[in-house]
Amino acid sequence: SQKIEQNSEALNIQEGKTATLTCNYTNYSPAYLQWYRQDPGRGPVFLLLIRENEKEKRKERLKVTFDTTLKQSLFHITASQPADSATYLCALGGYGGSQGNLIFGKGTKLSVKP
Amino acid sequence: KAGVTQTPRYLIKTRGQQVTLSCSPISGHRSVSWYQQTPGQGLQFLFEYFSETQRNKGNFPGRFSGRQFSNSRSEMNVSTLELGDSALYLCASGRGESGNTIYFGEGSWLTVV
Numbered sequence A: 001s002q003k004i005e006q007n008s009e010a011l012n013i014q015e016g017k018t019a020t021l022t023c024n025y026t027n028y029s030p031a032y033l034q035w036y037r038q039d040p041g042r043g044p045v046f047l048l049l050i051r052e053n054e055k056e057k058r059k060e061r062l063k064v065t066f067d068t069t070l071k072q073s074l075f076h077i078t079a080s081q082p083a084d085s086a087t088y089l090c091a092l093g094g095y096g097g098s099q100g101n102l103i104f105g106k107g108t109k110l111s112v113k114p
Numbered sequence B: 001k002a003g004v005t006q007t008p009r010y011l012i013k014t015r016g017q018q019v020t021l022s023c024s025p026i027s028g029h030r031s032v033s034w035y036q037q038t039p040g041q042g043l044q045f046l047f048e049y050f051s052e053t054q055r056n057k058g059n060f061p062g063r064f065s066g067r068q069f070s071n072s073r074s075e076m077n078v079s080t081l082e083l084g085d086s087a088l089y090l091c092a093s094g095r096g097e098s099g100n101t102i103y104f105g106e107g108s109w110l111t112v113v
Helices: none
Strands: A003-006 A010-014 A019-026 A032-038 A045-051 A056-059 A062-067 A072-077 A086-093 A108-113 B005-007 B010-013 B019-024 B031-038 B042-050 B053-057 B064-068 B074-078 B087-094 B108-112
Touching (some): A003 A086, A010 A019, A019 A108, A072 A086, B005 B087, B019 B087, B042 B074, B074 B087
Parallel strands (some): A010 A108, B010 B108
Antiparallel strands (some): A019 A072, A056 A062, A086 A108, B005 B019, B031 B042, B031 B087, B064 B074
């Protein structure tokens, strides 16, 4: 069966450092992969989308890579700030040809300490 | 531009009752998807509607149902509530084309007692 794993449930880092979050998947060939941020009690907020034919995408302090051979995506936040503390979710898309059917990982809770 | 709106925000129901949740998508979006989020299982896909038709369905029992209206607004219904249905129910809207992102509402917190 399809499986998606985010390597750690929690990640603690110091302000100013780079946070690196990992998303691995098996038994699936997604057409694209997305990263979302979720704050407690709130809905997920879209951050970045990367397609299977793209290796890397950047947006301000965020960078995502997508390696379809390794079946892995890495999500980086450079110069991290306490305001970046949240749970980050990766989601695989393109399944069933529809837009709304995403397979989500369980998330990594990032804590950035001042 | 207004985001995805979900109502009610919080509700408490008794086991055996039914509940209806509502979702208004972003203007111009024709796809509405529903997800259930629990601490143990994370975000799980329930179903997707596009132009009033269910386009995809997740692995949930028939007690979970939904519909979409001509104005793209959507409702989901859970009948014969069980304690395990306590969760955050999230609605997301999109233009309906695979490869484009979807945008989530703030969710409806359902507690079944």
